[in-house]
Amino acid sequence: MEGTNIRREWSLKRVSVQLVDCRKALEMVDSFNCQLLSERGLSEDVNQHLYNKNKSISKVKLLKKHQHRNCGEKPYQCLDCGSSFITLNALITHQRLHTGEKPYACDQCDKRFAHAATLINHQRIHTGEKPYVCDQCEKSFARSDTLLVHKRVHIGEKPCSCDQCGSRFADPGILFKHQRVHTGEKTCACDQCGKRFAHSTTLIKHQRIHTGEKTYACDQCGKRFAHSTTLIKHQRIHTGEKPYHCLDCGSSFATSFALKVHHRIHTGEKPYSCDQCGKIFAQSAHLVKHKRIHTGEKPYGCDQCGKRFFQSRYLANHQRIHTGEKPCSCDQCGKRFADRRTLFNHQKIHTGEKPYACDQCGNRFARSGTLTKHQRIHTGEKPYHCLDCGSSFATSFALNCHHRIHTGEKPYGCDQCGKIFALPSSLASHQRIHTGEKPYGCDQCGKLFSHSATLVNHQRIHTGEKLYGCDQCGKRFSESRSLAKHQRIHTEEEPYGR
Secondary structure, eight states, X not given: XXXXXXXXXXXXXXXXXXXXXXXXXXXXXXHHHHHHHHHTTOOHHHHHHHHHHXXXXXXXXXXXXXXXXXXXXXXXXXXXXXOEESSHHHHHHHHHHHHOOOOEEOTTTOOEESSHHHHHHHHHHHHOOOOEEOTTTOOEESSHHHHHHHHHHHHTOOOEEOXXXXXXXXXXXXXXXXXXXXXXXXXXXXXTXXXXXXXXXXHHHHHHHHHOOOOEEOTTTOOEESSHHHHHHHHHHHXXXXXXXXXXTOOEESSHHHHHHHHHHHHOOOOEEOTTTOOEESSHHHHHXXXXXXXXXXXXXXXXXXXXXSSHHHHHHHHHHHHOOXXXXXXXXOOEESSHHHHHHHHHHHHOXXXXXXXXXXXXXXXHHHHHHHHHHHHOOOOEEOTTTOOEESSHHHHHHHHHHHXXXXXEEOTTTOOEESSHHHHHXXXXXXXXXXXXXXXXXXXXXXXXXXXXXXXXXXXXXXXXXXXXXXXXXXXXXXXXHHHHXXXXXXXXXX
């Protein structure tokens, strides 16, 4: 017993000497013990007695921890992975990673946790408790570390830096997600289709495609959406809100994406390039549509006649042929059209506007597409080829019309007599027989004609132009049919069979 007392006295003397050298540990122990005894609600005499009894033991334990921290000493080592720790408690907590032990269970949902602190944070989900309040904006948080990250919004602090591109972030979690952009890592896989994602939140949103879940509903019209952001954008249709403004021209937009796309008008940026022909586009959607020219893909089909189209708007315009709908009206002459583009082109007849000029011959055109087709006269380009006979054509329309020779298709029918035609222009010309319409007038004599070709032939009477020459005698004619009749003189062909 005496030996034990001597060893204890010697140990306390050694501790007291060490505490003199380390005032921080002494102050920490005293403060801790005073607070602990006070919280137990003991009397002053009992407090003093217990404090004197345990003072030396507490000082020894805390001093050792403090010394380990200062010296970098980690005496407790994990036998599984070799990691070292300052305290035994830290080692015990760490070993749960290897054993999978989760001794702390939530009494609300039975979810289990390896650490008591994690359980406490989790239970706030059920209680709704948010004890950590921002002193700048009074926003509340369930965890202290979340509050700490939030405060960086006010001070602008971004301590986490990406070593690849230098981008800075306020939250290490956001930095970790950002780094997957550089590594290409996609750790989250969809169990339905196998598609992989860099973030779990993106995976959750994707899975709603398979489940059809639409949890977000518009309180104005009841329409439902899979994502909250899509709902917010939709609600701007009702509110008319356009929070994104162009600094160059002042235009406003409902979404940041729409502003970004619009801004390319000012910068001229076209970041999307076709890998087939090199043509560049300002929008990815325009590139997708363009690529269908190369692949021949026509995903939009008419349920009336089966005709297919590259773009949905072409299908919508086409379906008006069947319905007879012409919602676009010219404010000059009242003529109606099935789509706005045709109306826009028509209005140039009234204005006489021809903004597109050929750099070869100077001819001007009201439409850019007409200029493009015209330029092929100079270049001789015929990019559209018939797969049946190999014939080439300058326009896709000419190819479609030609293809009907092989198929025998005549999709255009006269509603007066039922006669059918392969070309819409042929139908339009035919219908003038029933209406008596003669829209083409000669500017020399005022004579009217049903067809433009007849007017052109007539005008040669005034100009004296004779384009068609006989290769036998050289005689010239103003019309091809007059030449054909003349050539029978040389061939002695009977014009009509007897």
